[in-house]
Amino acid sequence: MGYQLELRHFNYFQVLAEELHFRRAAERLFISQPGLTRQIKQMEEIYGVSLFERGTRFVRLTAAGVYLKKEVDTLFHNLERVEQELKAIADHDALSLRLGFIGSAVQSILAQLLITLKHEHPRVEVDLQELSNEAQVTKLLKEELDFGFVRIDAIPKGLTGIPVLTEHFSLVVPYAYPTQQDNFTKLLALQEEPFILFSKDYSHSYFDLVMSIFKDAGFQPHVALRTVNALTIFNMVEQGLGVAIVPASLKKGYTTQVKFIDLDQIPQRTTLSLLWNPKVKQRGINVFLDIVQKEIHA
Known part of the structure; x- marks a missing residue:
């Protein structure tokens, strides 16, 4: 075999895994159906595993295909994040943060944190989402939030956290x-x-x-x-x-x-905690954590 996997192969695979229909996937990708079939065949030969089960009336993912779909989704999510970070760096160190919170966080510490963040990083862009504790945990695990302010008694597996305020x-x-x-x-x-x-x-x-x-x-x-x-x-x-x-x-x-x-x-006593997903890598994470630590110590 003289060919190697390229990013386009993963793009083709992702679209087909979403559509589970060769014609519709080919139309989304603006390539011919035989061309798409050939690209998927190349991937399967390189990996030495079947990614799709094909029938006269169905196309479905194999166990290997299900695994690869999850990894490919993560790959493109990370590539999108890298692109956003590079644009931010080019834009004079602009930062973006996605913060989840419960209502009591605003009255206790969040407002002051945002004031400090704006003062030290005037170009920061913050997406605030008021959500229940469980909804924040779900979004953090899916890497759809950078931080969450929650009241829970244990840090969920896959996340990291610190207490920011304990009160009566x-x-x-x-x-x-x-x-x-x-x-x-x-x-x-x-x-x-x-x-x-x-x-x-x-x-x-x-x-x-x-x-x-x-x-x-x-x-x-x-x-x-x-x-x-x-x-x-x-x-x-x-x-x-x-x-x-x-x-x-x-x-x-x-x-x-x-x-x-x-x-x-x-x-x-009830404790307000700050949670984040250590898998999420972007400059705003450490910036915000530094501000939180300073506020806690103050």
């Missing part, structure tokens, strides 16, 4: 509620109240942590409403639909008519 909880009550910070004694006194909590979709481990607060208090709460949005919780409490328990940092940044009672005497 606060009880949220209506503005004119009889119980306030100065006369609050124990959570058990509110056992007949409906509670509005972050749902398990926000974070399974966070939800379990909050439920442990009620267990220690000696009662099972009536959870009237669940949501993944802090503002929704505050609006519901303001309307008298229940009371809530949230991270203490959420006292900042909202203008709803509610009051907060610090639960700083209980042992439960």
Whole structure:
């Protein structure tokens, strides 16, 4: 065999693996169907393995083809990232970052991090995505986010993380509620109240942590409403639909008519962590990590 694999072979393979139809794949690639067949045959001969099963009415990937499809997708994803990085370097060191976050991150640390980032790197481009903890983890593993600010009790396999803020909880009550910070004694006194909590979709481990607060208090709460949005919780409490328990940092940044009672005497604490995928390689990663470390130490 006098031929070698070139980038075009992988492009042809990727398109055919997506279409699983030689004619449609050839049309997408603007080559003839026999030409596409010949290129795939070359790949199979070089690797010594069948990549596709071919029938009179079907084309499907073999086990080797499934594996190669995953690797080829990663290859082209990395090539696209390299192109973006090279353009950024040519554009006077412009940076781009994709940041996932939960609402409490904005009130606690994210806003200051973004201010510092803009000050030190004025040309930085930041794509902010407010997502649940689980959604951020999924996107990080798929390399669709550079960083995620989450509340989970363990770093998922394949990711790296550091704690950025550990804080106590606060009880949220209506503005004119009889119980306030100065006369609050124990959570058990509110056992007949409906509670509005972050749902398990926000974070399974966070939800379990909050439920442990009620267990220690000696009662099972009536959870009237669940949501993944802090503002929704505050609006519901303001309307008298229940009371809530949230991270203490959420006292900042909202203008709803509610009051907060610090639960700083209980042992439960919630930690906001920063996660990232070590497989993602781009200049903005280390830049942002340096800023985060400085902010934590400060």
